[in-house]
Amino acid sequence: xxxxxxxxxxxxxxxxxxxxxxxxxxxxxxxxxxxxxxxxxxxxxxxxxxxxxxxxxxxxxxxxxxxxxxxxxxxxxxxxxxxxxxxx
Amino acid sequence: xxxxxxxxxxxxxxxxxxxxxxxxxxxxxxxxxxxxxxxxxxxxxxxxxxxxxxxxxxxxxxxxxxxxxxxxxxxxxxxxxxxxxxxxxxxxxxxxxxxxxxxxxxxxxxxxxxxxxxxxxxxxxxxxxxxxxxxxxxxxxxxxxxxxxxxxxxxxxxxxxxxxxxxxxxxxxxxxxxxxxxxxxxxxxxxxxxxxxxxxxxxxxxxxxxxxxxxxxxxxxxxxxxxxxxxxxxxxxxxxxxxxxxxxxxxxxxxxxxxxxxxxxxxxxxxxxxxxxxxxxxxxxxxxxxxxxxxxxxxxxxxxxxxxxxxxxxxxxxxxxxxxxxxxxxxxxxxxxxxxxxxxxxxxxxxxxxxx
Numbered sequence: 001x002x003x004x005x006x007x008x009x010x011x012x013x014x015x016x017x018x019x020x021x022x023x024x025x026x027x028x029x030x031x032x033x034x035x036x037x038x039x040x041x042x043x044x045x046x047x048x049x050x051x052x053x054x055x056x057x058x059x060x061x062x063x064x065x066x067x068x069x070x071x072x073x074x075x076x077x078x079x080x081x082x083x084x085x086x087x088x
Numbered sequence: 089x090x091x092x093x094x095x096x097x098x099x100x101x102x103x104x105x106x107x108x109x110x111x112x113x114x115x116x117x118x119x120x121x122x123x124x125x126x127x128x129x130x131x132x133x134x135x136x137x138x139x140x141x142x143x144x145x146x147x148x149x150x151x152x153x154x155x156x157x158x159x160x161x162x163x164x165x166x167x168x169x170x171x172x173x174x175x176x177x178x179x180x181x182x183x184x185x186x187x188x189x190x191x192x193x194x195x196x197x198x199x200x201x202x203x204x205x206x207x208x209x210x211x212x213x214x215x216x217x218x219x220x221x222x223x224x225x226x227x228x229x230x231x232x233x234x235x236x237x238x239x240x241x242x243x244x245x246x247x248x249x250x251x252x253x254x255x256x257x258x259x260x261x262x263x264x265x266x267x268x269x270x271x272x273x274x275x276x277x278x279x280x281x282x283x284x285x286x287x288x289x290x291x292x293x294x295x296x297x298x299x300x301x302x303x304x305x306x307x308x309x310x311x312x313x314x315x316x317x318x319x320x321x322x323x324x325x326x327x328x329x330x331x332x333x334x335x336x337x338x339x340x341x342x343x344x345x346x347x348x349x350x351x352x353x354x355x356x357x358x359x360x361x362x363x364x365x366x367x368x369x370x371x372x373x374x375x376x377x378x379x380x381x382x383x384x385x386x387x388x389x390x391x392x393x394x395x396x397x398x399x400x401x402x403x404x405x406x407x408x409x410x411x412x413x414x415x416x417x418x419x420x421x422x423x424x425x426x427x428x429x430x431x432x433x434x435x436x437x438x439x440x441x442x443x444x
Contacts, residue, residue: 005279008356062281078279083253083290083309083355084227 002030002060002075010045010079014038027058028067030077045079055082090401090420091116091444093137093156094412095125098436100139102156102444105431107401107408107422113431117157127396130156130444131184131191134206137444138163140179140193148178150193152207156444165210166193166201168217174199180230181396182207183237186244194234198225198251200263213263216249221287228252228290228309229355235395238296238304238319248296248304248319255289256306258319269319276310277355293337293395300344303373307337307349307395314347314374325374330361336398340407340424345373348380348425350393350411359390367409369425383428384419391415396440412438 001021006014014020015038022037024030028050035042047053052067059078060071071077092103092113099120105113119125120141126148128139137156142148151160168174174197181194185202193201193210200213225232229252236250247259248269256269273289290309297303306313306322311332313322326332331351335358340346348369352358360366365384368377385391391413401408409425412418414437421428 057278059279059282062279064282076281078282080277080279081356082226083277083288084229 001073002071002077004030004034004077004079007080010041013041013044023073024071026067027052027060027065027069027071027077030071031058031067031079055084056080057082090408091130091156092399092410092418092420092431093128093130093139093440093442093444094418094432094435094438095128095139095396095440096412096416096436096438097124099123100125100128100141100156101432101435103418103432107420108427108429112433113418113420115432119156119160120151125439126178127181127440127442128156129182129442131207133184133188136207138182138207140182142178148176148195150179150182150207150210163203163208163210165203166195168197168199169212173223177231178233180233180235181237183239186239186242190244192237192239194237194249196231196233197227198232198234198254200234200237200249202263215259215264216257216266219266221254225251225254226288228292230395236291236294238294240296240301241298243301246301246318248294250291250294250306252292253288253290253309255287255291256294256319269315270322271320272322272324273308273313274311274324292335295337295339295347297339297344297346298341303344305337305339305347305374307334309333309355312347312349312374325370328377329368330366333358334393335395336393336411338398338400338409340400340403342403342407343371346371347374348398348409350398352392358392360393363388363390365389365391365413365419367411367421367425367428380421380425381428382426383421391417394439396442397438399442401443408443410441410443412441414438 094101102117103113124142126140201210238248240246258269302318312326338348366381398411407424409421416435418431420431
């Protein structure tokens, strides 16, 4: 199972969990399962088309990736806001 | 009489007044109504004023005049070359250089332009534009912008520039070639296992100490740093600040151990900490910081001060300090931050402040 690591504010939407173990073979699959388990996070990471939002960064084992990237069973996935997002 | 050039989301305000007087500064002129003014400055060598103006319809340009209450004229040459995958979006900074007529402009997407005729015509710095990593450069929240240009007093060959979010670049040949100067910067917004070798480094503001030019100070996207080797490497000097996030920075030109920052809560909440408007100053190169807030609002003051909205006037104990917030308020000090007054209230959201 991949380990998904979250920071605020996503951590708070996932019931305060910093780390969640999730099965899935792609980034999109893992994130959809994350939404399934923690519905409050729906729409925050993936947009209405199932794509990782422009101003969200997903790293899998140190590589910045998008929703179609593969995820190994022992992978570590970070989901965090990009510096390009937010307001100035 | 002090003259402030305040760039706002709704034009340029030219404020004039006496520092520390009871009366607020007067609006001597408002130029470019309806347009965003990103930055404005007066080149003290020529007396010429420059304003970076962005029209929602008609793009970005630098305007110039000898009288900011009169007519402005466009400069020429600011734009990416035909066939480029980039188009000019905004002009973030204008900086006089260290040779007659030499002046720089930092723009978004991240490029450096040079003028050798005092700012009337501009030319793209190809060495930076041709960097092989350019296609992978990542923007910060304000876009992919070159905002800080640190010249070396008396030596036009040495430059340091800061880009959000592509870190520090150094040149020792007047911009003919560039290399990174990022050692020691810690991008906490990137997972630890992805930090090594990254150039996604979000510099927010950077200044060189003119009396000790190998020293630079930097406000980073989470972190405040000092370099004592001309930008090759950086050490954290954030301890003692209520937060290490912020945008602008200023220094006392007469004191190479000085720096001033305006801490904000975090990148997720870019307002002054605890609802208090406080400038923090160091006079020992970052060993310790002092809150400078006498006269600034200390209750329910959730201000955002952008990276070009903090400026100095003169130097030493009588140095003026001025900053403007996106609330439209402009504050000033005539005693290097020991006490503050309100120079003007309720302007449009402030992008930049410079003393003419």
